[in-house]
Amino acid sequence: MRKCTMNKMKKHYLGICFLISIAINIISSIYIYYAVDGPWGEKNREINCQSSLTWSLKAAEEAEAVAAISCSGHGRAFLDGSISGGQPVCECYSCYGGTDCSELSPGCAANADSGDPLYLEPFWMQNAADTAVVISGWHRMSYHPIMSTELDKYIRKLHSIVGNAITQDRHIVFGVGSSQLLSAVVYALSSTTSSSPSSVLASIPFYYLYKDQTVLFNSKNFRFEGDAKLWQSNNSINNKDVVEFVTSPNNPDGELRKSVLRGKTIYDHANFWPQFTPIPGPSDQDLMIFSLAKLTGHAGIRFGWAIIKDKDVYEKVLKYICLANGGISKDTQLRVLKVLKVAIKEGGKPFLNFHITK
Amino acid sequence: MRKCTMNKMKKHYLGICFLISIAINIISSIYIYYAVDGPWGEKNREINCQSSLTWSLKAAEEAEAVAAISCSGHGRAFLDGSISGGQPVCECYSCYGGTDCSELSPGCAANADSGDPLYLEPFWMQNAADTAVVISGWHRMSYHPIMSTELDKYIRKLHSIVGNAITQDRHIVFGVGSSQLLSAVVYALSSTTSSSPSSVLASIPFYYLYKDQTVLFNSKNFRFEGDAKLWQSNNSINNKDVVEFVTSPNNPDGELRKSVLRGKTIYDHANFWPQFTPIPGPSDQDLMIFSLAKLTGHAGIRFGWAIIKDKDVYEKVLKYICLANGGISKDTQLRVLKVLKVAIKEGGKPFLNFHITK
Structure with missing residues (x-):
């Protein structure tokens, strides 16, 4: 078109060039209208991307x-x-x-x-968009509330989907890992009179923290007394105050253990998830402890929860968490919420089946 | 231009219209080139924004x-x-x-x-871009490392800038709030023989957690014995094992307190920041505790740290934190790092002066 030269052109050539020029104008206008400012929102979308x-x-x-x-x-x-x-x-x-x-x-x-469940990393990478968390500099600067009610709700949904624990009419307390809850519940269940400390027991082989924490705190209210079965054969629990840890399923044999002593019992359900054992039905124990690390592989997020039937016990556990460290970081609670939302998506199938397909 | 009618036009009118049309073509081309595909990268930037x-x-x-x-x-x-x-x-x-x-x-x-330091929210809102944290779904899934070396480094930088604590040749342990560290250091400093428990004391009026935690744990290794000054007038510390909390500056009077008993001493420096008291010089105590809540107003992030001179004491505190809850959530550590980076920007001036200008 730039080769059209006015002086040498005949009138109809000029007309054709003019029409071509007009056509280009129209095409340019349409292009500009749709691609730059258009009603389909291309420009808006791009600008939004930057401005939003x-x-x-x-x-x-x-x-x-x-x-x-x-x-x-x-x-x-x-x-x-x-x-x-x-x-x-x-x-x-x-x-x-x-x-x-x-x-x-x-x-x-x-x-x-x-001990680090890094084998689940690929699942979280595949679900990157849904589990990323953006935390503002001013997110929940307050101490209160100690526990997110949304997170409480999603934990209940999770158990309902998986079918591994009854949460209705139960209280839930969050802890810094299930590890912190182990000592919080021993505190809540044990004697408050130093003259007769409660006996803390577990069947061998037991998780080392049951003993190590009890030794660490060296409380007047309780003392670790080793293997529950051995202790039972040497003692009568009549008039004895016992707190028994039951790891169910047990690690590493996966056995769904039951209480030996039938006194006050803490069900450590860290491994009570379908990826570790078939779930025969929802656990209905008075005191159950779960851990994020074993469920989703996020050992680096220190988060666990206790499901508690008795209101007085619940209040004691909550008191322990509040006095010991003022609750759980709000950033941690937000991240756990995101992770659980993905874990329960589509009835939990993509997440729970990931273990099988690996 | 659309009013030009070929049939009725004289040749020069046609020429003018044609030139106008060409001019529009050129302008459209330039517009499309610069605004849509241009060399200034507008389009590239917009596309990057979406694709990156x-x-x-x-x-x-x-x-x-x-x-x-x-x-x-x-x-x-x-x-x-x-x-x-x-x-x-x-x-x-x-x-x-x-x-x-x-x-x-x-x-x-x-x-x-x-008790909630929400008055600092506006500062973090003004610095939103620098303090936002994006955490991927697979961020630090491992238990290890327990403590971020980068965060340790920034805590030392912070003290060096503020000039409120010597950190050289000292160990740093993170805790779930300074609250957890209060009990961790009492554990580390107190007697390990239950026959003679250490006496834990503080000058009145003291922070309620000093007493409440000691009562909560009801340890054989230590017991709370109230006001340090009163206790001193009734006892000799010869052959006595004492652990004294010194809140410096004190709350609410701001007094830079010193140890009364001169036994084992925990300096609770939660308020030892320029916004609460003039800093006469770096504290050089054997055991100092600081809290994020008081420094930056992030009470909802449960994070504190202890600066410890003695290696054995440091190892005991670390052992306590590991056994009690397996360390501090990695998301919390990442968020604290972001917040501290902003707090020490430009020699800490914008952040520390924010209190004055408010």
């Missing part, structure tokens, strides 16, 4: 940049991780080294990361 | 939408807050009600939210 994300954009970009750092599947870079040259670098799992964790250390003994 | 944020975009949009809900300055909507019709709604502060918290309850007694 204001304060969270920088943090989101940072998080995605760190997540994109490759560590060869043998490590991970973190937002609060090691820094080199101003940039986060890979933190390699045991036995691996190098800037991208691709170097296997010769002669390294495996199993150094045992 | 993948998994974090949804969470970021959610967080900003909740933050934009107006609660009249008398409440706040939260991501994990109350829901109505599928949407988060305002949670009103005491004495306020209505969907946007604009209704003042008649005859309501004020001060129901006392």
Whole structure:
């Protein structure tokens, strides 16, 4: 079209060029209308993308940049991780080294990361958009409320879907990991008169924390007395104040244990999830403890909960959590809420089946 | 231009219309080039904005939408807050009600939210972009490491900038609020022989947790014995094992207290920040406890730290934290890191001066 030269043109050529020019004008206008300012909202969407994300954009970009750092599947870079040259670098799992964790250390003994349920990482990566949490700088600055009612609600939904615990007419208390709840419930169940401390027992082999915490606190109200079965054969529980830990299912044999002593009983249900054992029906015990670490693999989120039938016991456990540390961090509660929402999606199927398909 | 009619036009009119049309073509082309595909990167930036944020975009949009809900300055909507019709709604502060918290309850007694340092919310809102945290669903799923080395580093930087504590050659342990550290350090400092429990004391008026925690744990290793000064007048500390809490500065009078008994001493420095008291110089005590709640107003983040000179004491405190709850949630540690980075920006001036300018 730029080759059209007015002076040499005949009138009809001029007319054709003019029509072409007009046509280009019309096409340009349509293009500008639809692509730039158009009614389909392309421009609006693009502008919204920039203008709707204001304060969270920088943090989101940072998080995605760190997540994109490759560590060869043998490590991970973190937002609060090691820094080199101003940039986060890979933190390699045991036995691996190098800037991208691709170097296997010769002669390294495996199993150094045992106990960490990192095998669930891929599930959370596949569900990245639904489990990401954005926390503002001013999120829940107050002490109150100690426990999120939304989170309480989702924990109840979770149990109802999985069918592993009755929560109706029960109280729920959150703890810093189920570990903190172990000592909180021993406190709540044990004697308050130092003249006759309660006996804390568990059947061997038992989780080391049952004993170690009791020794740590060295309370006048309770003392650890070892194996429940052995103790039973040497004692009568008549007139004895006993608190028994029952790990059900037991680790590592998966046995659904029952109380031996039939006194005050704490059901440690950390592993009572379909990925570890078939669920015969909802547990209806007076005091049940669950842990996020075993359910979703988030051991780094210190979060557990106790489901409690008796109101007085519930109030004592709550008092313990409040006095010991003023409750659970609000950021932790928000993150747990997000994680549980994904775990129970579609009746829990994608999450619970992930273990089977792996 | 659309009024030009070919049939009735003279040649020069046609020429003028043609030139106008060409000019429009050129202008349209330039507009399309710069505004849509242009070399200044407008389009690229818009496309990047959408394509570079993948998994974090949804969470970021959610967080900003909740933050934009107006609660009249008398409440706040939260991501994990109350829901109505599928949407988060305002949670009103005491004495306020209505969907946007604009209704003042008649005859309501004020001060129901006392103790919550919400007056710092505006600072964190002004620094929203720097303090937002985006946490992926797979962030630090492992138990290890218990404590972030980056956060440890920033706590030391903070003290060096503020000049309120010596951290060189000291150990730092994180706790679930400074509250948990109070009992962890009493454990670490007290007698391990139950035959002679340590005496725990503090000068009146003292922080209620000093006593309440000691009573809660009812340990064989220590017992609370009330006012340090009164106790001193009735006892000799020769051959006595004492653990003394010194709140410095004291609350509410701000006095920089010193140890009365000069035995084992815990300096509770929760309020030892320039916004509460002039800092005469860095504290050089054997055992110092600080709290995030008092420094930045984040009472809802349960986080405190102890600075410890003696290695054995440090190891005992760490053991306590590990056994009691397996450390501090990784999400909490990440959030604290973000907050502290902003608090120490520009030598801490914007943050520390915020209190003065308010």
